[in-house]
Amino acid sequence: MRVVVLGATGNVGTSVLESLEAESGVDEIVAVARRAPGRAFARTTFEEADIATSELVPLFRGADAVVHLAWLIQPGRTESMTYRVNVAGSERVFQAAAEAKVPALVYASSVGAYSPGPKDHPVDESWPTEGIHSSFYSRHKVAVERALDRLERAQPELRVVRMRPGLIFKAQAATEIRRLFAGPFLPRALLRPGLIPFVPDTPRLRFQAVHSLDVGDAYRRALMSNARGAFNLAADPTIGPGELAQILHARPIKVPPQVLRGSAAVTFALRLQPSEPGWVDMALAVPLLDSTRARTELGWQPQHSATDALAELITAMREGDEYATPPLAAATSGPARIRELVTGLGGRP
Numbered sequence: 001m002r003v004v005v006l007g008a009t010g011n012v013g014t015s016v017l018e019s020l021e022a023e024s025g026v027d028e029i030v031a032v033a034r035r036a037p038g039r040a041f042a043r044t045t046f047e048e049a050d051i052a053t054s055e056l057v058p059l060f061r062g063a064d065a066v067v068h069l070a071w072l073i074q075p076g077r078t079e080s081m082t083y084r085v086n087v088a089g090s091e092r093v094f095q096a097a098a099e100a101k102v103p104a105l106v107y108a109s110s111v112g113a114y115s116p117g118p119k120d121h122p123v124d125e126s127w128p129t130e131g132i133h134s135s136f137y138s139r140h141k142v143a144v145e146r147a148l149d150r151l152e153r154a155q156p157e158l159r160v161v162r163m164r165p166g167l168i169f170k171a172q173a174a175t176e177i178r179r180l181f182a183g184p185f186l187p188r189a190l191l192r193p194g195l196i197p198f199v200p201d202t203p204r205l206r207f208q209a210v211h212s213l214d215v216g217d218a219y220r221r222a223l224m225s226n227a228r229g230a231f232n233l234a235a236d237p238t239i240g241p242g243e244l245a246q247i248l249h250a251r252p253i254k255v256p257p258q259v260l261r262g263s264a265a266v267t268f269a270l271r272l273q274p275s276e277p278g279w280v281d282m283a284l285a286v287p288l289l290d291s292t293r294a295r296t297e298l299g300w301q302p303q304h305s306a307t308d309a310l311a312e313l314i315t316a317m318r319e320g321d322e323y324a325t326p327p328l329a330a331a332t333s334g335p336a337r338i339r340e341l342v343t344g345l346g347g348r349p
Helices: 011-021 079-099 136-154 171-182 212-223 241-248 257-269 278-285 292-297 306-319 335-342
Strands: 002-006 028-033 044-048 065-068 104-108 159-165 167-169 198-201 209-211 229-233 251-254
Touching: 002 011, 011 028, 011 171, 011 212, 065 079, 065 212, 079 104, 079 136, 104 136, 104 212, 136 159, 136 278, 159 212, 167 171, 167 212, 167 306, 171 306, 198 241, 209 212, 209 306, 212 229, 229 292, 241 251, 241 306, 257 278
Parallel strands: 002 028, 002 065, 028 044, 065 104, 104 159, 159 229, 167 209, 198 251
Antiparallel strands: none
């Protein structure tokens, strides 16, 4: 099997490559990213390309499957730039896959594609995917889901899989996650357990997480099967204020949703952090995920709990862990995080 992986150097991409390295059924991997990594993977060749501008059909010809992971989280202040990659770029990927007659396409969707839903019980993949309209990330995920709907109607012979995970963590992605969501002003030392005095106990502040390596395994299983359709991916337990408090050795304090959202809006407006406040809206609105389909049809079983994955990430953020690919490496931030500062904290890539 020949597999093309787009967005191969990021958090999930590196985990997919590691998972495919151990898969005897994969003979060749073509890893595609805008910048080459600083490490090699077995049976893998790298191609530098941008899904928004590069010619993709030659990369896809002869492939048995394309895994589409390429996505921009930032710049959060310039939606036209993220739309160009996330939505228009994804449509270029789908068109190229159809033109190259690729038999299978596996796409990285998200819990963010779902409409508002319950926090007291999980929902399966039939839950509506109309998103959270105040979040540009969610709007983009919804737009790409609709593009996939059109692709499946036009190309019924193409096997399409949509992965819809919760939050994805691993130690080696700590520098990137801190850069994308917290920004340069977060002191690493503050993440030592006991130094953060409280966590917000906000209604509906409950979310799910999954370890990146477990997500990589789910992609491998989807590639090696005949599965179609959507798969939720989340590990137990659900994380709420109590779990956050335990991990951080902090105390839950009641915080109204509007205060949490207002704090995010103010700090974003003051350029103290790069995450636009729609992320808070999405966190409070999206439903909990039922991963039964992935467990039964793919045989997927996460090897890390959600709390272990989050604790691993927090420890790694404190210690400055990184990975030898441009998105995940500390050098991407520059000395003293200067490159993060010159972007205007989400103003440009």
